[in-house]
Amino acid sequence: MADLDELRAFLAIVEHGSAKAAADATGLPRSTLRRRIDALEQRLGAPLLWADPRGTRLSPKGRLMVEEAQAMLAAYASLLERARRAGRGPEE
Amino acid sequence: MNLERIRALVGFHAHGNLPRAAAALGVSARTLRGRLAALEDEVGVALFHREGRLLTLTAHAIELARGGRELLRSADAAIERVVSKTEEIIGDFRVAIPVGLPPPILVMIMRFGLTRYPRLRSQVFPVARPLSLLPDEADIAMTFARRPADGPWLSAQLMQTREGLYASPEYLAREGAPRSLEELHRHDLFSWIPPDQPADEWPLRDGGALVVQLAHSSPDMGLIRQCGIAGLGIVRFPRGEFPDPLVPDTLVPVLPELVRREVPVRAVMPDTPRMRRSFLAFFGNVREGVKGLGDG
Numbered sequence: 001m002a003d004l005d006e007l008r009a010f011l012a013i014v015e016h017g018s019a020k021a022a023a024d025a026t027g028l029p030r031s032t033l034r035r036r037i038d039a040l041e042q043r044l045g046a047p048l049l050w051a052d053p054r055g056t057r058l059s060p061k062g063r064l065m066v067e068e069a070q071a072m073l074a075a076y077a078s079l080l081e082r083a084r085r086a087g088r089g090p091e092e
Numbered sequence: 093m094n095l096e097r098i099r100a101l102v103g104f105h106a107h108g109n110l111p112r113a114a115a116a117l118g119v120s121a122r123t124l125r126g127r128l129a130a131l132e133d134e135v136g137v138a139l140f141h142r143e144g145r146l147l148t149l150t151a152h153a154i155e156l157a158r159g160g161r162e163l164l165r166s167a168d169a170a171i172e173r174v175v176s177k178t179e180e181i182i183g184d185f186r187v188a189i190p191v192g193l194p195p196p197i198l199v200m201i202m203r204f205g206l207t208r209y210p211r212l213r214s215q216v217f218p219v220a221r222p223l224s225l226l227p228d229e230a231d232i233a234m235t236f237a238r239r240p241a242d243g244p245w246l247s248a249q250l251m252q253t254r255e256g257l258y259a260s261p262e263y264l265a266r267e268g269a270p271r272s273l274e275e276l277h278r279h280d281l282f283s284w285i286p287p288d289q290p291a292d293e294w295p296l297r298d299g300g301a302l303v304v305q306l307a308h309s310s311p312d313m314g315l316i317r318q319c320g321i322a323g324l325g326i327v328r329f330p331r332g333e334f335p336d337p338l339v340p341d342t343l344v345p346v347l348p349e350l351v352r353r354e355v356p357v358r359a360v361m362p363d364t365p366r367m368r369r370s371f372l373a374f375f376g377n378v379r380e381g382v383k384g385l386g387d388g
């Protein structure tokens with residue numbers, strides 16, 4: 001079971017190119033981001049990100065995970081919106 | 093946010109009270125209560141009615157629990173897809189279909205899914221306007237609409253149907269077969285309600301339209317077909333070139349040289365890389381299967 005905070009940390013690093021840039025953008029400590037990525041990689045049993053001198057690169061499984069993470073976070077946002085609207089009855 | 097909070101709510105919804113839900117989830121009641129409170133903070137609406145120590149779920153919470161159960165399954169399926177690095181379609185998909193779509197098409201698609209993608213599960217919703225359910229209430233829509241709704245959609249044509257006029261031989265023997273468009277007005281007329289035009293404007297082969305007075309209309313093309321089989325009148329609906337063993341009919345075309353058009357059945361889904369990779373192949377195979385059915 002993936003944790004959504006782990007998915008957000010993963011996408012932030014992918015989007016910003018490195019853990020440092022992602023930490024600056026999100027305001028989260030790098031150690032927190034790193035811990036979340038470690039947990040996600042442990043679930044998958046494989047690395048998602050490779051570090052090289054020019055920054056962070058996606059592994060093949062990382063590339064697949066980007067699509068899945070985006071879909072999962074969108075589904076969660078949609079679910080929250082539906083839940084907030086529930087029980088209000090038809091709008092005029 | 094973490095999914096343990098959603099799991100806590102799904103557990104509470106399933107078991108009805110804190111102690112039983114906590115036992116089922118293997119956590120203390122205190123931990124479970126903390127997760128539910130944190131979820132309530134995040135959603136920003138009340139998830140519980142509180143009477144003393146008694147907690148019951150609000151409508152917001154019930155909606156969240158139901159959707160959350162699907163979300164948890166989707167999360168597991170997502171990890172499994174990445175771990176196995178598979179192109180296989182795994183998980184739950186909600187499919188909106190036109191109400192009254194002939195069962196043989198659906199049975200063929202389900203048979204294909206069961207044999208080719210055994211870990212694919214679907215929920216099928218027959219509705220008047222399948223596209224209107226995308227993307228929140230359905231993942232895929234099958235539709236007779238010629239153009240998908242505005243948005244980033246993928247679209248795959250599954251098959252052609254032939255929309256025309258039909259009647260039972262008994263009806264035509266009793267009431268007489270119309271020989272012109274004018275004579276149609278003397279008959280009881282039935283029509284499905286297509287997604288792209290009014291039911292009482294019948295498109296003609298020459299590009300024009302005939303405005304008629306309908307006895308009955310419905311988006312449920314199966315109902316309209318049944319009215320024709322029962323000999324109630326002349327019916328207009330899209331007919332596939334394949335047999336329906338469940339409801340065999342002997343309907344015969346009426347004025348096919350004047351009233352007829354080709355109507356495609358399309359699958360429409362949100363344009364995401366995953367859908368593009370997996371489902372276009374899926375529907376390509378379904379299309380081949382439909383052709384085989386039509387040939388048979």
